[in-house]
Amino acid sequence: MKLYILLVLLCLCIMGLTEDPSPGAPEVFSPSDEEEEMEKDVQNCSGQWLFSSKERRAIGGAIERLGLQLLKNLPVDQQQPNIILSPLSLAFALAQLTLGARNETEKLLLKSLHADSLPCYHHIQGGLLPHFRNTSLEVATRMYLRPGFEVRLSFVEESLARYKSRPVPLVDVEEVNQWVENATHGHIPNFLESIPHDVVLMLMNAVYFKGEWQTRFDPQATSKGIFYLDNQNSVSVDMMKSAQYPLRLLEDPELEAKVASFPFKGNTSLLIVMPLPGGRNVTSVLPELNISDLYKRLPQEKTMQVNLPKVKLQYRKELEEALTKMGLGSLFSGPNLSGISDHPLKVTGVRHASTVELSEEGVEASATTVITSMRSVSLFSVNSPFLFALVDDATLTPLFMGIVTNPAPDNNPMPSDDPHVGNGTLSDQSVTENVKRDINNDNSNRSCSEIDPVDGSSVQSCSAPTGDRE
Ligand SMILES: *[C@@H]1O[C@H](CO)[C@@H](O)[C@H](O)[C@H]1NC(C)=O
Ligand SMILES: *[C@@H]1O[C@H](CO)[C@@H](O)[C@H](O)[C@H]1NC(C)=O
Ligand SMILES: *[C@@H]1O[C@H](CO)[C@@H](O)[C@H](O)[C@H]1NC(C)=O
Ligand SMILES: *[C@@H]1O[C@H](CO)[C@@H](O)[C@H](O)[C@H]1NC(C)=O
Ligand SMILES: *[C@@H]1O[C@H](CO)[C@@H](O)[C@H](O)[C@H]1NC(C)=O
Ligand SMILES: *[C@@H]1O[C@H](CO)[C@@H](O)[C@H](O)[C@H]1NC(C)=O
Numbered sequence: 001m002k003l004y005i006l007l008v009l010l011c012l013c014i015m016g017l018t019e020d021p022s023p024g025a026p027e028v029f030s031p032s033d034e035e036e037e038m039e040k041d042v043q044n045c046s047g048q049w050l051f052s053s054k055e056r057r058a059i060g061g062a063i064e065r066l067g068l069q070l071l072k073n074l075p076v077d078q079q080q081p082n083i084i085l086s087p088l089s090l091a092f093a094l095a096q097l098t099l100g101a102r103n104e105t106e107k108l109l110l111k112s113l114h115a116d117s118l119p120c121y122h123h124i125q126g127g128l129l130p131h132f133r134n135t136s137l138e139v140a141t142r143m144y145l146r147p148g149f150e151v152r153l154s155f156v157e158e159s160l161a162r163y164k165s166r167p168v169p170l171v172d173v174e175e176v177n178q179w180v181e182n183a184t185h186g187h188i189p190n191f192l193e194s195i196p197h198d199v200v201l202m203l204m205n206a207v208y209f210k211g212e213w214q215t216r217f218d219p220q221a222t223s224k225g226i227f228y229l230d231n232q233n234s235v236s237v238d239m240m241k242s243a244q245y246p247l248r249l250l251e252d253p254e255l256e257a258k259v260a261s262f263p264f265k266g267n268t269s270l271l272i273v274m275p276l277p278g279g280r281n282v283t284s285v286l287p288e289l290n291i292s293d294l295y296k297r298l299p300q301e302k303t304m305q306v307n308l309p310k311v312k313l314q315y316r317k318e319l320e321e322a323l324t325k326m327g328l329g330s331l332f333s334g335p336n337l338s339g340i341s342d343h344p345l346k347v348t349g350v351r352h353a354s355t356v357e358l359s360e361e362g363v364e365a366s367a368t369t370v371i372t373s374m375r376s377v378s379l380f381s382v383n384s385p386f387l388f389a390l391v392d393d394a395t396l397t398p399l400f401m402g403i404v405t406n407p408a409p410d411n412n413p414m415p416s417d418d419p420h421v422g423n424g425t426l427s428d429q430s431v432t433e434n435v436k437r438d439i440n441n442d443n444s445n446r447s448c449s450e451i452d453p454v455d456g457s458s459v460q461s462c463s464a465p466t467g468d469r470e
C-alpha cells in the first residue's frame with residue numbers, strides 16, 4: 001500500500017442566522033477573554049500522562065466501534081461500490097466537538113464515541129497523537145474561525161491542549177483548500193467549492209498514511225487477474241502477485257471468511273477480511289467483526305502464494321445522513337454547543353474525502369524472511385469483495401477501514417462463468433491465471449475489455465480459466 005489520505009471537516013454555523021458576522025471584518029480572530037467558567041474536570045486526569053496499553057486498547061476498541069457503525073450506515077451500491085473512511089479522523093473531529101458540547105449533546109456525543117464509560121477520554125484520545133509520531137501516520141488538525149465570531153476561550157485552549165488544533169482566521173476558500181492539499185501531500189485538491197457565509201467555525205483534521213510493506217511485491221510479477229464481483233460478474237484488475245509471501249492467515253468458520261494481516265514497516269498492518277464465496281457478503285460480516293479478537297487468533301506467519309489487487313480508489317461523502325442514522329441527528333438541528341459560544345450553533349456539514357492506493361511499493365524485502373520449502377502450496381488470493389482495516393498494532397486502533405466490492409469501478413463488468421463460484425474454491429483460481437495469461441498474452445486485453453454482447457464467446461477466454469490444479 002502506498003497512500004491513504006483522509007479528511008473530516010465539521011462546519012458549524014450560527015442557527016437561524018440573521019445577524020451577519022460581517023465577513024472581512026477588520027479585527028482578526030479575537031476569541032474575547034470572556035468569563036472563564038471552565039469547570040474543573042470531574043476526574044483529575046492531569047497528573048497521569050502515560051496511559052497504560054490497556055487504556056489505549058480501550059480507546060482503540062471505541063474507535064473501532066465507531067467505524068463499524070459508520071460502515072453499517074453508509075450505502076454500498078453500484079454507484080458507490082467502495083467505502084474508505086478513517087474512524088480515527090472522525091473520532092478526533094467528534095471528540096473535539098464534544099469539548100464544546102454541553103448537557104444532552106455532550107452525553108450523546110460521548111455515547112456515539114463509545115467513550116461514556118472511559119475515564120479521561122480526551123486525555124487518552126489526545127494522547128494518541130504523540131503515539132502516532134512513531135508510526136507512518138501523520139495527523140494534522142486545525143480550527144478555522146470566522147473573524148468577528150465570538151468563541152469561548154476555554155474551547156480554544158482545550159482544543160489546542162488536547163487535540164493540537166490551532167485556531168486560524170477563516171479568510172477564503174482558497175486558503176482552506178491549500179491547507180488541505182498540503183496536509184494530504186497534494187492528494188486532495190479543491191476540497192471545497194465554497195464556504196457559505198454563515199459558517200463561523202470549521203473543525204478540520206487530515207490523516208495521511210504512507211506505509212511500506214514489510215515484504216514488497218515485485219512490480220514485474222503484477223499482471224491482469226480476475227476479481228469476482230458476485231456469482232455472475234467479474235472485472236479484470238491488476239493483481240500484485242508473490243509466490244512466497246509471509247502472511248498470517250486464518251479461515252474463520254464463524255465469520256465464514258478468510259482473514260489475513262499484511263504487515264507494514266513501522267508497527268501498522270493491513271487486515272483483510274474476505275468472505276468465502278457462496279456464503280455471506282461483506283456487509284453481513286460487519287456486525288461480528290472484532291479486530292482485537294482476530295489479531296489474537298491469527299496464527300504465526302507462514303510463507304504462501306499471495307495475490308492482492310492493485311487499486312487506487314477515491315471516496316467523497318457528506319456524512320450527515322449516516323451520522324443521523326447513528327442517532328446524532330440533533331447535531332444538525334439543535335445541539336447544545338454552549339461550550340463553544342453563547343450563540344446557538346448547529347453543525348451544517350461533515351465532509352469527508354479519502355483515497356487509498358495499494359501498490360507494490362515497499363522497501364527491500366525483509367532479509368530475515370525465511371523461505372521455507374513448501375510441501376503444499378497454500379494460496380491467498382484477494383479476488384472477491386473484502387473488508388479492510390489499517391490497524392495500529394500497539395493500540396489496535398483502526399486508522400482506516402473500508403469495504404471494497406469493486407476494485408476497478410471504471411472497468412466494465414463481464415459475466416463470470418467460472419464453474420467454481422459458490423464452491424469455495426475461488427481463491428485457488430489465480431494459480432491458473434498465470435497460465436491463461438501466457439496463452440492469451442497477445443489478445444487477452446482485447447477480449448477482456450471489449451465484450452461482444454451478442455456472441456459473448458470472447459468473454460470465455462477472459463474469465464474462464466481452463467483446468468485447475470487443485
Ligand atoms: C490533579 O493531580 C495532580 C497530581 O496528581 C495535582 O498536582 C493536582 O493538584 C490535581 N488537580 C486537581 C484539580 O485535583
Ligand atoms: C472484541 O471482543 C472482546 C472480547 O473478546 C471485547 O472485550 C471487545 O470489546 C470487543 N471489541 C469490539 C470492538 O467489539
Ligand atoms: C446547554 O447546557 C448548559 C449547561 O448544561 C445549560 O446551562 C443550558 O441551559 C443548555 N442550553 C439549552 C438550550 O438547553
Ligand atoms: C439540560 O437540558 C434540559 C432541557 O434541554 C434541561 O431541562 C436541563 O436542566 C439541562 N441540564 C443542565 C445540567 O443544564
Ligand atoms: C516512540 O518510540 C520510541 C522508541 O521506540 C520510544 O522511546 C518512545 O517512547 C515512543 N513514543 C511514544 C509516544 O510512543
Ligand atoms: C505544508 O506542510 C508542511 C508539513 O507537512 C509544513 O512544513 C509547511 O509549512 C506547509 N506549507 C504550507 C504552505 O502550509
Ligand SMILES: *[C@@H]1O[C@H](CO)[C@@H](O)[C@H](O)[C@H]1NC(C)=O
Nearest residue numbers: 133134135265266267393394
Ligand atoms: C515497533 O514496536 C516494537 C515493539 O513492539 C518496538 O521495539 C519498535 O521500536 C517499534 N517501531 C517503531 C518504528 O516504533
Ligand SMILES: *[C@@H]1O[C@H](CO)[C@@H](O)[C@H](O)[C@H]1NC(C)=O
Nearest residue numbers: 076077280281282283284405
Ligand atoms: C448482504 O446480505 C444481506 C443478507 O444476508 C442482504 O440483506 C444484503 O442486501 C446483502 N448486501 C449486498 C451488498 O449484497
Ligand SMILES: *[C@@H]1O[C@H](CO)[C@@H](O)[C@H](O)[C@H]1NC(C)=O
Nearest residue numbers: 418419420421422423424425
Ligand atoms: C463443488 O465441488 C464439488 C467437488 O469439490 C463438485 O462435485 C460440485 O459439482 C461443485 N459444485 C458446483 C456448483 O460447482
Ligand SMILES: *[C@@H]1O[C@H](CO)[C@@H](O)[C@H](O)[C@H]1NC(C)=O
Nearest residue numbers: 224441442443444445446449
Ligand atoms: C492492455 O490495456 C491497457 C489499458 O487498457 C493498455 O495500457 C495496455 O497497453 C494493453 N496491453 C496490451 C498488450 O495490449
